[in-house]
Amino acid sequence: MTQNFRDADSGDGFLYHxxxxxxxxxxxxxxNRLLLNSLHKANDPKDCKTWFLSxxxxxxxxxxxxxGLRAAEELKKVVRVTCFTQDQLQExxxxxxxxxxxxxxxxxxxxxxxYGKANTGVCLVFDKKELLARFSEQYGGNALSGPxxxxxxxxxxxxxxxxxxxxxxxxxxxxxxxxxxxxxxxxSNAELMLFxxxxxxxxxxxxxxxxxxxxxDAIYLNFESSLKAVCFGSFACIDDIEAVKxxxxxxxxxxxTLGKIFWRNASPFYVEGYxxxxxxxxxxxxxx
Numbered sequence: 001m002t003q004n005f006r007d008a009d010s011g012d013g014f015l016y017h018x019x020x021x022x023x024x025x026x027x028x029x030x031x032n033r034l035l036l037n038s039l040h041k042a043n044d045p046k047d048c049k050t051w052f053l054s055x056x057x058x059x060x061x062x063x064x065x066x067x068g069l070r071a072a073e074e075l076k077k078v079v080r081v082t083c084f085t086q087d088q089l090q091e092x093x094x095x096x097x098x099x100x101x102x103x104x105x106x107x108x109x110x111x112x113x114x115y116g117k118a119n120t121g122v123c124l125v126f127d128k129k130e131l132l133a134r135f136s137e138q139y140g141g142n143a144l145s146g147p148x149x150x151x152x153x154x155x156x157x158x159x160x161x162x163x164x165x166x167x168x169x170x171x172x173x174x175x176x177x178x179x180x181x182x183x184x185x186x187x188s189n190a191e192l193m194l195f196x197x198x199x200x201x202x203x204x205x206x207x208x209x210x211x212x213x214x215x216x217d218a219i220y221l222n223f224e225s226s227l228k229a230v231c232f233g234s235f236a237c238i239d240d241i242e243a244v245k246x247x248x249x250x251x252x253x254x255x256x257t258l259g260k261i262f263w264r265n266a267s268p269f270y271v272e273g274y275x276x277x278x279x280x281x282x283x284x285x286x287x288x
Contacts (some may be wrong), residue, residue, distance in 0.1 A: 001257045003104075004272055005125060005229035005257040012129040014228070015084035015207055018115035021240045024122045024230070029247045033220040036080035044197050050076055051193070053166045056235035063168035065120035071149075071166060074176035077212050079184075079194065082221060084126070086147070106231040107261055107268055110203050113228055116224060118268050122244070125257075128207075130135055130226035133251060142181060144210040146195050150202035163192045177214040184212070229257035236260065245274055 006014075019028065028034060042048045051072040055063045088103040101107050106123040116123060136143050140201060171179045184190045194210050213219045232242055240259070247253050259272045271280050 003259075003270065005259070008127060008228045008255070008257075010127050010129040012127075012132075013087060014105060015086060015126045015128045015131060016108075016111075017082075017084050017124045017126065018047040018108075018111045018121065019124065020117040020121040021236065021243075024124065025240070025243050028124065029218075029230075029244065029253070032224065032252050033117075033222045033248075034082050034220045036082050036209070036213075036221055037193075038077060039079040039081055040076055042081070044201055046196070046198055051164060053164055055168045056165045057168050059169075067167070067168055071168065071171050071176070071179075075166075075180045075183075078180045078212045079220055080211050080213050081194075082209050084209075086204050087204060088225050101119060101268055101270055104270070105205070106229075106259070107270070108203070108205075109225040112233050112261075116233045119235040119261075120237075120240075121233050122236070123231040124227060125229035125231060127226045127228050131221075132209075133225055134223055134226055135211075135221055139211040141185075142211045143261050144184065144190055144194065146208065148201075148204075148208055149191070149196050150199045151196050152199050161192070163189045175214075181212050184210075218224075225252050225254075226286060227253065227256065229259055231270075232258070232277070234261045234263055238278060240272065241277060 017034065040048050050069070052069045053072045053075075055068050057063045083110055085105045087105045096228060106125060111123075112119045112121075115121070132145055135145065164177070166183070170182075174182070184194060190210075195208060197206070209221065211219070232241055232244075235247060241258065246259075248256050258274050258277060259270055260277045260280075262269055262271055271277050
C-alpha cells in the first residue's frame with residue numbers, strides 16, 4: 001500500500017519510536033517532546049547494570065573498589081538516551097523507498113508487542129535528518145547518535161579492555177558529569193559502552209540518541225515539526241485514532257500523516273489517511 005509520508009523525507013530516511021497510546025496522546029504529542037531517560041532504565045542488562053571500572057592509578061590505597069563502584073554508579077546516572085528503530089534497507093538496489101512492508105520500521109511485530117503495548121499503541125515516524133538537527137541544536141557538543149551494533153563478548157574481554165578503566169584523580173577533580181562527557185566523547189569508548197547490545201536484541205535494529213545530564217529533573221528532546229506520521233497498531237481502536245487526529249490542528253503537526261497496520265490472514269498491510277482507516281475498521285467490525 002502507498003506510503004505517502006515518505007514524500008516528506010528530507011534526505012536521510014526515517015526513525016521510528018514505538019509507545020503506548022496513552023504516552024503518545026497525553027505526553028509526547030501534547031508537549032511536543034520525547035523523554036531522554038536514564039540508561040539505568042534500559043531493558044538490556046548490558047545497558048542498565050552498573051559498570052565495573054578499574055582504577056588507573058598508583059594510589060590504590062585511596063582509590064579502591066568502593067571508589068570505583070561509586071564512580072561507576074554516578075557515571076551511569078548522567079547518561080540519558082532515547083531510542084528508535086529503522087527501516088531494513090534493501091541492498092539490491094539500495095533505496096529509502098521500502099515497498100516491502102516487512103522491512104518497514106513501523107511494522108516490526110516484536111516492537112509492537114513489547115513497546116507498542118501489544119499492538120494497541122502507536123509508532124511515531126520522525127524525519128531522521130530533521131530530528132538529529134533538533135537534537136544537535138538543543139544539546140550541542142553533548143549530542144551523540146548512531147545505530148546499535150549487536151555483539152556478544154566474553155567476560156575475559158570485558159575485564160581487559162581500556163574502555164572500562166578510569167582515572168580516579170581526574171574523576172575527583174572534574175566530577176561525574178564532566179568526566180562522563182570527556183570519556184564518552186572518545187569514539188571507541190562511546191561505541192563499546194553506549195552503542196552496543198547483545199545479539200538477541202538485533203531484531204530491534206536500534207538507533208540511539210545519547211546526551212549527558214546530572215539534573216534531578218527529567219530532560220527532553222523538543223522534536224518540533226520533525227514528526228511526519230503516526231502509525232497505529234493493528235489492535236488500535238477508532239477512539240484512540242480520533243484522539244490523536246485532534247492534534248493535527250497544532251502548528252507542529254500540520255501535514256501529519258495517520259496510518260495503521262492491518263492484517264489479512266498471514267500478511268500485514270498498511271492503510272494511510274484517517275477516512276481510509278476508519279472505513280477499513282468499520283468494514284471489519286460492522287457485520288449488521
